Amino acid sequence: MIKLKDILTEGKVSYKNDVTKKKEIGIGAHFVFSGRMKVGVFHIKKIGTIQFDPMNLLGMKGKNDATPNSIFMFGGMAVMLSGQGIGKELIKTIFKNNPHIKHITLYTTDRALGFWKKVGGEVLGEKSGNYYMRIDK
Numbered sequence: 720m721i722k723l724k725d726i727l728t729e730g731k732v733s734y735k736n737d738v739t740k741k742k743e744i745g746i747g748a749h750f751v752f753s754g755r756m757k758v759g760v761f762h763i764k765k766i767g768t769i770q771f772d773p774m775n776l777l778g779m780k781g782k783n784d785a786t787p788n789s790i791f792m793f794g795g796m797a798v799m800l801s802g803q804g805i806g807k808e809l810i811k812t813i814f815k816n817n818p819h820i821k822h823i824t825l826y827t828t829d830r831a832l833g834f835w836k837k838v839g840g841e842v843l844g845e846k847s848g849n850y851y852m853r854i855d856k
Contacts, residue, residue, distance in 0.1 A: 732808035744817050761794030769824045777846040788821035814856045823854040
């Protein structure tokens with residue numbers, strides 16, 4: 720029996736910047752592919768030094784240090800692909816293809832917290848089920 724996971728992981732996990740149509744990190748939307756199949760999207764809001772709690776969702780802005788050499792991102796994969804390893808491969812690919820990026824910072828909720836912890840994310844702050852996290856290279 721062929722599993723969905725086997726079909727999807729035949730292709731390499733990659734991403735394309737929606738503006739430039741190239742496999743590069745930049746401000747804006749990036750589509751995620753497994754092989755040729757579009758499986759998700761993530762957005763990068765800022766690249767460089769990211770202030771703690773940049774959108775002030777936790778009401779803690781400025782209470783911790785800023786993180787240099789970072790991207791601040793949000794987005795996700797298709798729910799039906801949960802647990803297939805695509806998100807984990809995407810994080811590895813982002814770090815591998817962008818040696819200047821040392822950290823990924825993001826907000827998440829209770830629903831995805833387990834995933835982000837599994838890929839090495841550290842919770843830096845929390846308020847009412849919203850978490851601010853950092854993943855180090």
